[in-house]
Amino acid sequence: MKYMLLIYGNPENWGHPMFLNVPESLALPAAERAGMTARFEELIKEITESGELVGAEPLADPLNTRTVRVRGGVAATTDGPFVEAKEQLAGYFVVDCESPGRAAEIAARLPDARFAAVEVRPVMGPSGQEM
Amino acid sequence: MTTGAGVEDLLRRLAPRVLGALVRRFGNFETAEDAMQEALLAAATRWPVDGTPVDPRGWLITVASRRMADQLRSEGARRRREEEAASRTPPDDLLAPAADAGGPRDRDDTLTLLTLCCHPALTPASQIALTLRAVGGLSTAQIARAFLVPEATMAQRVSRAKQRVRAAGARFRPPPEHERGDRLRAVLHVLYLIFTEGHTATSGPDLHRGELTAEAIRLARAVHRRLPGDGEVAGLLALMLLTDARRPARTGPDGALVPLAEQDRGRWHRESVDEGVALVARALDRTPLGPYQLQAAIAAVHAEAARAEDTDWPQILALYGLLERLAPNPMVTLNHAVAVAMVRGPRAGLDLLVPLGSDDRMSGHHRLHAVRAHLLEMAGDHRGALGSYRTAARLTTSIPEQRYLRSRARRLPGGVLRPPPDGRT
Structure with missing residues (x-):
């Protein structure tokens, strides 16, 4: 079962990895920050070697977002995100794992979960059972 | 000259026997599996052009052995081999014939390989990947396409599976008598998962996934041939055949799911129905009852109704009653x-x-x-x-x-x- 783990973050101090750049994290002692990085790298190694990691991308600062709307057949492009929110989507992971519990466990080990939040969303698939 | 498809079938049938011979000779499952894949690839390109050799299995073993020898000669491989020597299986264990083996010339390693690939130390995803590669003879790219993940992800699952097999100290020989029941159940479960993955794929762009059902049936047949007296093996094969028989009717032209009650039963695959019904009837008659047999029996009752309204529901109800007692779970x-x-x-x-x-x-x-x-x-x-x-x-x-x-x-x-x-x- 595939899940997308959506990492949210505050756009105030955009930079990847987010967990080293958000203001709350910048206030932490260096050793704690280094620990987060080490645990994050360990997690990536683990889900790569287990064959659970399917893909991941970091997203650019929401400042670079362009939102496109088509109304009455006319496309209008505006600068800035569709939804104005304090937290914006910062990046995602796609994992293919045994259970929703395992997906949530991976999400909890993303250091970003400590600052804003990580959403775990099942990816819809083309398989179906007769009913 | 053999056609491409004919060669592919032949290669896939020979794969487990070639791998068995290699592991026996070199005692290194990981390297042997890679060498076997390379030999299959070489054969798939050369046989359709040059013609199939007189002794196809011998050809594959020779080519794969050469690769293995090259591999093992290289410095890194030698070091690995020395490290392994300490924990190495005694040569006698590797050379001892399997309890169910025939003559030494044509030893059948399919079951031994299946139990190794479905080792309990592996996750189901890794068991599936390794089974399809080492026993099914499929390439990592083919498996990745079927499971809709990138090839790199599937390659990781295969290599993780091999590492785990080695770390668990698993040996290339039939499991001890007292473990055989559990290990066989694990194999059947993996084959069932492979089947389901293919069966639930809807038509259209998912053809690669559909091939998984054929592969699961082929492997279940292979197990059944070797253990004809096991009722659950027969039950699983029957369940697959009876379920797969409905495939032409289970989706509409637009890929929409058609429920069992509304399927055009004239489009069910008759031959598979007949074979499945015969298999399950025989198993129910002669072997202890098991969950696969019961599920196959339920599928057989559905298959035997000419119209949905002719379904013998009291019979199905009785079978579900038994299944709920034997293997209770919320889906049942x-x-x-x-x-x-x-x-x-x-x-x-x-x-x-x-x-x-x-x-x-x-x-x-x-x-x-x-x-x-x-x-x-x-x-x-x-x-x-x-x-x-x-x-x-x-x-x-x-x-x-x-x-x-x-x-x-x-x-x-x-x-x-x-x-x-x-x-x-």
């Missing part, structure tokens, strides 16, 4: 409730669903809400059915199931969603 309870509804009426079925609503595994599961919706519709409670269809449609993560559930909801009074009155879209 759900299907049992459907059978109860068909025999004693929808309200009796709905009563059985009540405890599932407070079962954590099931309360948020779309299947519970889908079954409730069907039974409420049968009972004439269209309002309740509409709500349950919509809940089920929101909960499923399958696109065709969601389409099906929404279409059921639309058939009910009040089920057609209208755009908002102010004209927003």
